[in-house]
Amino acid sequence: MTTTAEPWQMQAPVTPFWRRMPKFFLFPAARAPMIRIAVGGLAYGIAGWVFGRNLFTSPAFGTLFLFAALLAVSVYIARYGFLVIERTAAGYLHPSQYPEFGEQGSPYRPYKMFLVMMVVPVLIGIVSAVFTSPLLMLLLFIAFAALLPASTIVMTMTDSFFEAINPARALEVARKIGKPYWALCLFLLLLMVSSQQASGLLMPKLLGQQAQPQPLAPGADLTALSGALGRAMGAAFFVAGFVGNYFFILMCALIGYVMYQYADRLGVSVVGPGEVATTGRVSSREHQRRMRDAMIGQMVAAGEIREAIDTLNDDLRDR
Template structure:
């Protein structure tokens, strides 16, 4: 059986599809909705208030758009090439991503300004060119790692560029052309919408000043009436212009994010990334006989000490059948055996949720333990997954692992909706399974104080009462 896959089509062959991506209903509806937000600011009564309202609402709209764009990049990098294939689960890590993207563009911009101020425009232009070149790689690194510090590390961006190779130059050319096309269309829109409005406004102001200078009351009153009529019409025209220009900018932004995500997908092997969707139309169905043959061959390779070939074969097997959890688990174990710690943890972030969904609770806990052994800071990305895994560990009679999974929940996810549940579950495990009543009582007391209206509060109070009774019995002197 020929198991080889045809290579992923290079990104430059999909340029028309990138331009069509924002036309998916899930994308275009967001573009229309988000671009309408700053347009509402055009209905402010005073020109200064109008400018402030449009600016403030534009910032809000771009936060929403960049959050969705980050998801587009992340999901496309996994091989999910249309919004219909995106995961239905919300990724908590994307909530703060717009602010990190702002930082990614602002901080290098400040650095270029610093170079211009101290070393002149020549070096500043060179610095600006270098920043422009590495920004796409830095943005890809930001979405994948979720860390702004990682994205700002030039060595990480250079590593990404070197692994992609010469196609990165073509990517920069496409992005430059995309940016140029966007600026051209926005400039043309500005010239045909807001510029004529400004000219009319200026002409009316000059006419009024002239009438006032000539003390022509009739002309002044006529000019004021014309100015009021213009102001009423101006709001709608400004709103339409803002809607058009913002929509164009958001449309081109989604194209860029989709393209960057696809580049990550195309070069995922060189970048050490895992994709969790098979290449469309290229994965043949696997029979039980083929799977058994894989097991036999991988075991043989391991016995020969050829870990890398065994790892490569296991990778291909789980990629061909992305719903085959045993194949994914086998690959994860081989990553652990081969010492590929970073890939081990990245792979586990997708494997553990699938195991939990499939009811393979013990296997999910085992994967978590492997990752924690190699990386004590390893943590699942979603609060709901942490809660599910902690409950699974408790179900499998491993309360110490359950507490370790819950540890640092609030630090990782902040005031999440599941924080009260995390306090309650932790309190129950500490009390009922580990006998650490003092710590459990403190945790339950925190739950009651911080979330007095939560549904778990009555149970927490009851459990605290049981703990208090047990303490009283422990200190009560024995009769006789």
């Protein structure tokens, strides 16, 4: 099924991302992301329940299970988050518009991004230790946090760990976006704080006394104590996971939209309908054709005429 308008035809001006914030808050509530958010929250809750029940009897097992579950859920949600960024940047602004094909982006992006977030703090610590300057460490961590959205954008565009960890590459992305990039950083910071505040508000209001361990009668055995702790931790982990995942997908949609808004500056191929109303999803063949046409157009614009002709010839042979 095709869209009502082709993305490479004349488009209406793109709405600035700061004017679309209400729509970003609704994005995770769509069916596809909500299923993943709920599954992730449920997995967090089960992990917390198992950890709480085994804290006194088998702490090693409970800790190992909790760590494995949190890692698996983080990768699961991060993969979908990168897919949201990639699809939104390409002009598919709602999950219902996503193309009908099996390819779901690079499955290794979360691992590469986690590695970036682990390696950079270590490097900052080494540099700060060499120069024995706590102030330098603080400034470097602030710079790292400020450039993390740009690094995420680089990872989405290049799928390269070395590109994403390169501060010059991240600075280039921030420079191309301009002043709105710092507005993006501010919005992301506010969303992170809001996520924590929302979790703190929802736990007592929605879960009542289940979110906290219940006082046990004198002489209660270890099994009762473990059960109460498991229920409390399961409820707490479920709420924290559900809310955290919701805001994470929201932030991914925001980053992807910024890439879409500044696609010309960043060199992103917009092949989706954008803000044009659609009648349904596009087919796999249609999506791939649009991607090839956009790639050829970028080659021509960059003066790579020979490469564009070769790509066009390959495309014609495939057809």
